[in-house]
Amino acid sequence: MADVVAFKKEEPNGLLLREVNGPVLRLTLNNTPANALSIALMQALAAELDAAAGAKEIKVVVIAATGKVFSAGHDLKEMTLHRADEDGGRAFFETAIRLAADIMLKIARLPQAVIAEIDGLATAAGCQLVASCDLAICTDSSTFCTPGVNIGLFCSTPMVALSRAAHRKQAMEMLLTGETIDASTAKDFGLVNRIVPQQYLRQVVDKYAAVIASKSPQALKIGKEAFYRQAEMPLADAYDYAVGVMVENMLGNDAQEGIGAFLGKRMPEWKED
Structure with missing residues (x-):
């Protein structure tokens, strides 16, 4: 080449x-x-x-x-x-x-x-x-x-x-x-x-x-990367990878804020990533 x-x-x-x-x-x-x-x-x-x-x-x-x-x-x-x-x-x-x-x-x-x-x-x-x-x-x-x-x-x-x-x-x-x-x-x-x-x-x-x-920038960044990566994996590997991604996402500030806002019936306030 x-x-x-x-x-x-x-x-x-x-x-x-x-x-x-x-x-x-x-x-x-x-x-x-x-x-x-x-x-x-x-x-x-x-x-x-x-x-x-x-x-x-x-x-x-x-x-x-x-x-x-x-x-x-x-x-x-x-x-x-x-x-x-x-x-x-x-x-x-x-x-x-x-x-x-x-x-x-x-x-x-x-x-x-x-x-x-x-x-x-x-x-x-x-x-x-x-x-x-x-x-x-x-x-x-x-x-x-x-x-x-x-x-x-x-x-x-x-x-x-x-x-x-x-x-x-x-x-x-x-x-x-x-x-x-x-x-x-x-x-x-x-x-x-x-x-x-x-x-x-x-x-x-x-x-x-x-x-x-208007969505969580942290969630969008994590999700877009995960979407393209898992698409190239075999099914079982994709699920293993996605489980890890979602656990880390759940531990993030935006997930905590978003779930809290949903349960508290208020609008979430996203932080800059």
Whole structure:
């Protein structure tokens, strides 16, 4: 495997928009018209996720996009230019694809819940981004696909996220055919949680974010990590692991406060983790 090379790009200059509303961080892909995941955009997104991980005031992260395309995936024009490199582009391809994979891992490991807000097409690594988020809410006109097979490039890295979000046979259907599915089919496949009219998309996402942000940050952090870890374990091992997690959670301050508030018929007062 080739060494990952740090390809320096110009400053993002608006490729990623950042907005904070109380405990909610909204990151908006702004590389129109296709919101391609260029090196510069991915570096900006990775940096924001790293910063959010250590920001106790942030409880929820929303990933949205401007324009009619949520994301068309990797910037194929940028990648094609590097075929002229001495190594045929190998080092650049490794860097770009690895950077995308690292972003998906950052989302899974982020202590905060991450919500994808989709209005338009999410394709290839853009679909991977949707599948990697904890929740996904889309408009009724949104569409999804993993079309690599159509251009001789199987969507192997999108496959990792897709096969963990959608049902296995439905994920294979998307990967093998490369065909575009509509929002209703994406919901049936398990790729998205909710479908809403376009005019209500932001309102619904904000409501989800507010509800999640109102919960115990300690419980959310523990629970999200446990969810992804147990999902990769055999059933008996998952229960053994979850028992330990829940015992430690019960011993925590937030569980004591939350149970006390429930029994005392009052609202809980969460402490910063």
